Amino acid sequence: MMKEESSDGGGRGGGASNSWARVCDTCRSAACTVYCKADMAYLCSSCDAKIHAANRVASRHERVFVCEACERVPAAFLCKADAASLCAACDADIHSANPLARRHQRVPILPISGSVYGPSGVAEEGFMGREGGENEDDDDDDEAASWLLINPTKNNNNTNFLFGGEVDEYLDLVDYNGENQYVDHYNHHHQQQQQFSHVPQKNHMSDSIVPVQYQFKDQQNQQSFQLGLEYESSKAGYSSYNGSISHSVSVSSTDVGVVPESTMSDMSMSHSRPPKGTIDLFSGPPIQMPLQLTPIDREARVLRYREKKKTRKFEKTIRYASRKAYAETRPRIKGRFAKRTDVEIEVDQMFSTTLITDTGYGIVPSF
DNA sequence: ATCTAAGCGCAGACCACACGTTCCT
DNA sequence: CAAGGAACGTGTGGTCTGCGCTTAG
Numbered sequence: 001m002m003k004e005e006s007s008d009g010g011g012r013g014g015g016a017s018n019s020w021a022r023v024c025d026t027c028r029s030a031a032c033t034v035y036c037k038a039d040m041a042y043l044c045s046s047c048d049a050k051i052h053a054a055n056r057v058a059s060r061h062e063r064v065f066v067c068e069a070c071e072r073v074p075a076a077f078l079c080k081a082d083a084a085s086l087c088a089a090c091d092a093d094i095h096s097a098n099p100l101a102r103r104h105q106r107v108p109i110l111p112i113s114g115s116v117y118g119p120s121g122v123a124e125e126g127f128m129g130r131e132g133g134e135n136e137d138d139d140d141d142d143e144a145a146s147w148l149l150i151n152p153t154k155n156n157n158n159t160n161f162l163f164g165g166e167v168d169e170y171l172d173l174v175d176y177n178g179e180n181q182y183v184d185h186y187n188h189h190h191q192q193q194q195q196f197s198h199v200p201q202k203n204h205m206s207d208s209i210v211p212v213q214y215q216f217k218d219q220q221n222q223q224s225f226q227l228g229l230e231y232e233s234s235k236a237g238y239s240s241y242n243g244s245i246s247h248s249v250s251v252s253s254t255d256v257g258v259v260p261e262s263t264m265s266d267m268s269m270s271h272s273r274p275p276k277g278t279i280d281l282f283s284g285p286p287i288q289m290p291l292q293l294t295p296i297d298r299e300a301r302v303l304r305y306r307e308k309k310k311t312r313k314f315e316k317t318i319r320y321a322s323r324k325a326y327a328e329t330r331p332r333i334k335g336r337f338a339k340r341t342d343v344e345i346e347v348d349q350m351f352s353t354t355l356i357t358d359t360g361y362g363i364v365p366s367f
Numbered sequence: 368a369t370c371t372a373a374g375c376g377c378a379g380a381c382c383a384c385a386c387g388t389t390c391c392t
Numbered sequence: 393c394a395a396g397g398a399a400c401g402t403g404t405g406g407t408c409t410g411c412g413c414t415t416a417g
Contacts, residue, residue, distance in 0.1 A: 323403050326404070328405065330404085338382070
């Protein structure tokens with residue numbers, strides 16, 4: 001879904017967004033976040049707030065969020081699964097990538113009118129309070145923050161194990177989870193919870209994404225919870241995808257304080273205690289979270305998260321075509337690779353020799 | 368309303384081995 | 393410092409298996 005460097009006007013760079021994001025038509029510095037139909041202008045959230053909060057007429061202007069993928073054209077669809085506003089092109093691009101993506105439920109995006117920054121919507125401080133605030137990013141921000149960042153005042157002693165990784169791993173986790181449907185459930189709360197200062201410490205688990213479920217696979221009496229979400233997966237008709245997601249997101253709510261405590265409490269979690277017989281891995285003293293994120297750091301991390309989210313790919317990527325070719329020709333027993341017999345090796349050698357002599361080329365890995 | 372069994376779907380494990388990377392001489 | 397070899401780690405796909413969820417009885 002790589003975006004081409006289109007030439008449809010709109011300056012590049014600028015602000016805290018992508019270098020190729022369209023910049024605000026007003027301030028010419030920040031990345032635009034909404035498109036005002038009435039003004040036919042792309043505006044950053046700051047200018048949008050200023051302009052459309054100026055008077056009642058202006059506040060009635062219908063705006064639409066800019067596509068979160070290309071950030072260059074107005075969004076046409078809202079992907080519920082990704083919690084992302086996408087233009088038609090990006091929507092088609094992203095959701096044709098693989099069968100899972102195709103199952104994402106999208107709805108035509110509705111224009112915004114009135115003040116999205118006002119108190120009626122969300123607390124101004126929370127929604128627009130940050131410098132260079134990106135309102136369309138707030139879902140992402142909140143999403144990221146809700147997972148990455150822990151309420152410093154309630155330093156949950158359960159959070160450290162699972163989310164012991166550094167923030168980027170957090171991000172990866174969220175990224176991995178893909179589905180952001182919990183955002184809606186969390187938004188309201190996290191919009192009031194923008195001040196996070198602690199992030200987990202880096203762990204030594206791995207440098208890659210590890211599904212949450214995997215880490216607790218062996219724990220008995222694991223009680224999955226789905227972050228208080230009603231996925232309505234089967235009802236919605238994308239059971240398989242949501243199923244997998246639920247696997248990813250599902251964690252032992254009892255054993256792990258995956259979610260910031262405050263969130264947990266708001267979710268009316270019914271499983272607040274480990275079941276009897278299980279080992280509470282998190283009952284120990286809380287690990288200190290020394291790292292404090294400055295707003296800039298936070299911004300950078302959220303941006304990085306968003307970048308990764310945009311470029312994520314669900315399809316399997318073949319890094320070594322030669323290995324793929326070998327794997328496909330390799331003998332198998334019940335799907336498993338089997339040892340080659342001498343005869344097979346000789347045949348292979350004959351073929352490879354023939355191939356080289358015929359074509360003049362050997363098998364060269366293609367990257 | 369609750370329990371149980373059956374059915375279904377998905378994620379992960381498994382295997383051998385060529386190739387890439389790292390380390391050492 | 394460069395070159396060569398050894399050792400080790402990685403990646404690849406089809407099938408099986410276990411687990412969780414849904415549905416029916």
